[in-house]
Amino acid sequence: MQGRQKLTQGGMLGGRGARALVLAFLYCFFALTLSTVAEAKTAKVLGARLGVYPDKTRFVIDLDSEVDYTYFLLPDPFRIIIDMPEIDWSAPPGKVTSGGGLISGLRYGLFKPGTFRVVLDVSKPALISKIFTLPASGGKPNRLVIDIAPTSRDTFMAASRESMAAYSARQRNDTSVTEKSEDVAVETGKTTGPRKPLIAIDAGHGGVDPGTIGVGGIYEKDITLAAARELAKVLTDSGRYRALLTRDKDVFLKLRQRTEIARKNHADLFLSLHADSISDPNHRGASVYTLSENASDKEASALASKENKADVIAGIDLSEENSLVQSILIDLAQRETMNLSSNFATDMVRELASDVKLQQRTHRFAGFAVLKAPDIPSALFEMGYLSNPTDAKLLQSPAHREKMAKAILRALDDYFKTHKF
Known part of the structure; x- marks a missing residue:
């Protein structure tokens, strides 16, 4: 009995100690959890506005909580880049995107996970x-609050060099300048049976680069992502293809990253999806572009020039990027790839003709940087003009996008009947 009594007393003392330990653990757990939740809270933009004064232009972002920030300057064209921790800017931007005073335009969006970028x-x-x-x-x-004042070019260039040095130092501590390719790309339709052709589907633009802003304020980056997802589904549902999305979320990718994703995954064909705009609101219709040393017409040349500036739009320093892109020479191997690309474009035009309004010269040629993979047949599909009300409405329609996807599926069937993979 005495032994049992000691045991019982010991058990009672142990119970109190255990309860105290549990309570202490729970207190620490919930305190840590609440602290983590507080730290992880994403600031939300409530609005933004511009003020123009004789000596400065003021840009103000209203938020529901405080944010940290860094900034740097880029020349040619002149840009002010402001980076913040990832924030929620789902509020309508109002008139600020059209600029005012010293600010001629504004873009914003996710630059990489954890970093939200504003480009002025x-x-x-x-x-x-x-x-x-x-x-x-x-x-x-x-x-x-950001106050911007005019200065001389020399002063701007000196400040740009200084700010870029600080930015580069930060980059050395965070080597993922943009989202890592393997974290963005998504492959669908994987099988264990005989190998099926892998089609890399590139949703143009994304994140801080909205692409064209069309009728009613629709963003090209949203249209291309929706179309890419739907095309991937149509291809994999057919059972004949695998699909690789270069991005499956609203994030920025460098032009070079897009082709690198396709090459790294050994894609058999690369298709980049876009939706253009033009000053004439009556101009509409789809077209297919492939790479050429010389543009087929002025419009093709202008479009390639605009699309090749995607990295500039996102606030990337191109001092190294340009040399990398320009160093890609059109050698004999790439000439063969260009011929294959042209063959696929011909198949696309033929299959699209029955379901989609096409431009008169549907297959065009230009020097798109995103089409310069030397070993993968590549095409760029301009699905229509977001500056045209009819095209804009159609491109927002899942039914219309599915029609285009099924036409592309038929074109792929035609292409792979005569081309090995």
């Missing part, structure tokens, strides 16, 4: 004279 295009050399945050008070939200 400035009409002439200008510096950030002040940048600061204001806490919420008096019914006003948290604010990030």
Whole structure:
């Protein structure tokens, strides 16, 4: 009994100790959880506005919580780049995207996981004279305030070099300048049986690069992503193809990354999806582009020039990128790839003709950087013009996008009947 009593007392003491330990653990767990949730809270943009003054242009972002920021400057064209932790900017931007004062245009979006980027295009050399945050008070939200003042080109260039040096130092600590390709690309239709052709589907633009902003404020990057996902489904559902999406979310990818994804995964064909805009709102119709040393017409040349500036739009320093892109020479191997690309484009035009409004010269040629993989047949599909109300409405329709996807499926069937993979 005495032994049992000691045991019972010991058990009671042990129970109290265990309960105390459990309570202490739970307290620490919930405190840590609440702290983590607080730290992980994503700031939300409530609105943005521009103020134009005689000596400066003020850009203000209203937020529901404070944010950290860094910035740097890029020349030719003159840009001010502001990076913040990933934030939620789902609020309508209002009129700020069209600019005002020294700011000629504004873009924003996810640059890479954890980094949200705002790009301010400035009409002439200008510096950030002040940048600061204001806490919420008096019914006003948290604010990030950026004052921009004009300067000389020499002063801008010196400030750009200094800010880029600081930016490069930060990059050395974070080598993922943009989303890693393997974290973005998604393959569907994997099988263990006989190998099926792998089609790389590239949704043009993304993240901080919206592409064309069309009728009603629709973004090209959203249309291309929806079309890419639907095309991937049509191809894999056929049972004849595997599909590789270069991106499956709203994130920025460098032009070079897009072709690298296709090459790394040994894609058998690369198709980049886009939707253009033009000054004439009556101009409409789809077209298919393949690579050529010389553009087939002025419009093709202008389009290639615009699409090749995607990295500039996203605030990338092209001092190294340009040399890499321009160093890709059209050698004999690439000439063969260009011929195969042209064959596929011909198949596409033929199959699209019954379901889609096409431009008169449907198959066009230009020097698109995204088509320069030397060993993968590649084409760029301009699905229509977002500046045209009819095309814009159709491209927002899942039924219309499915029609295009099924036409592409038929074109792939035609192509692979006569081409090995």
